[in-house]
Amino acid sequence: MKLPPVSFNPGGKGTPGTFAVYNGRPTLASDALDVDKYATWLAAVRKFQVPVHIGSPYTATNTATAASFAVLLPAYTQAIRWHLLCTGNGSVTLTCDDDAFNVVIPVIAYDNGQHVFANAAASSSGPKQTNVVANGLNRASDVTFGSAWRYVTCTAKVTDESAGVDLKVWMLRPFFVAPFETSELPV
């Protein structure tokens, strides 16, 4: 298909549970379209979860040199959004190979200085923006919209709000923005 079947949901609500092609039945164009729709759904709409970064928190100290990591990027991904669990105040700067500008997520997750996981609060990046021409926006990271699976290098850097008011990122989760219903899929 040239457009992503965003409402197709195999095995789930709103989509027939079985696709059966019966012997002796006339050849139907709809059977071919079902195959095409299913394949396009796998290619463009089904976005796997990226394994969550856990373990010791990201801090300003251990990201003094921004922490690098790889993200396996599915075909036809519009953008990478970011989900964080944090304690403290500050900001998180994220970059991606494909994006000329960085993303900055301001975090206010004050925890009375306890910095324990149980106090962590969720933050996330804003949505994808178009015509970005500057660093520092709270948005999803841009990626090149294309038909091949590949990987990109991203980085994360933590900045404390001030001396004595620091920030810890206990969990970092990239997640993918699927193409819009009207996004024509390029070859």
Next chain:
Amino acid sequence: MSRPLQSAYIPIPPQALASLQPIHAGAAAGVYGEQDLIRNVHWAHGYVTPQWSSTPFNSDAGYLQGSGSVPYVIRATWKRRIVDDLPNLFCVAYVSNTDGANAGKIRFSVASTGATTGDIAVAAGAAAWTRVTGTLALDTATARNVIRLEVSDPTGATYVRVRNVSLWPVNLSAVAAGVTTDGFVAHDTLETSQDDPLTTYLRQTEIDNLDLLRRVRTDTLTCWSEDAAVRAGFEAYTTTSLTYVVIARIPFRAVAGQDAIEWEANGYYTGASGHVQLTTGYMEQEGITAVGTILGAVWATPYNNWVGDGGSTLACAPESDDYVEVRLKAGAASQAYLMGLALWVKDIDA
């Protein structure tokens, strides 16, 4: 006769397959048809795969490093159920080298077979963080593979440092004939050549193949390893509490058909005992008892205290947002340490 596998998906214009249109073999410039359908099915088989791990080494100084040992030492381990049809693993590490004159090395290995990526050189003076990669042959005879990161320092006083490790199955470079272990049935272009009959078998097999990929290529929630040699006091997850304390909460979305999470945990305790416990928001809501295990009593190379679910998977509700909560506790006069955790979605039943 061939089983084509191209590296990119082919978007097919809908009119090419519409009712009352001629049926084309396809695979020609500007003419789409049956062979493009099987090319896309093969592409999905070869390329649609979840990432397995992205592990940041934030403990201690924000990286792991060797012990100043030129012979390889194990510094991290992961464990995950393999995808039978994708027998190789792509390993990416972000590294540096404190030695400006001598190169160091890292390698990844499979515990059960000893297979390795071979030496992955870390150049003298490599800056933080330089990307290096390798390919590892998985043990397809073992359902769940233990993957190890081994580090070889340049000298006794300089170090290779590793900031992050990311892992995922390597895409296929060819489609084998016949039926794969997972059950994928390869198509041949002879099935869709001009003037050949268009069979219901072909169409049903195409759909069955795509459905198979939906069911067995499932998400990884996390696949994490602590630095196995982290200095005392810098471990991410440890407790002396006699009751369970929440140490991590991992959000995820279960898609249609996904109703169970498989898991593996690695760790140890000092003293009498240490336990890890796992549950989901759905299990809490439904009153389903959390699952867990006792950790190992010894922590020494090769750091292989992995304990699996043994069938006690975590329940979740399909098509819903949920989270896995991880808890840790220690026995009397004890301390528990969680050193690795892997959570992935169980295959969807046919």
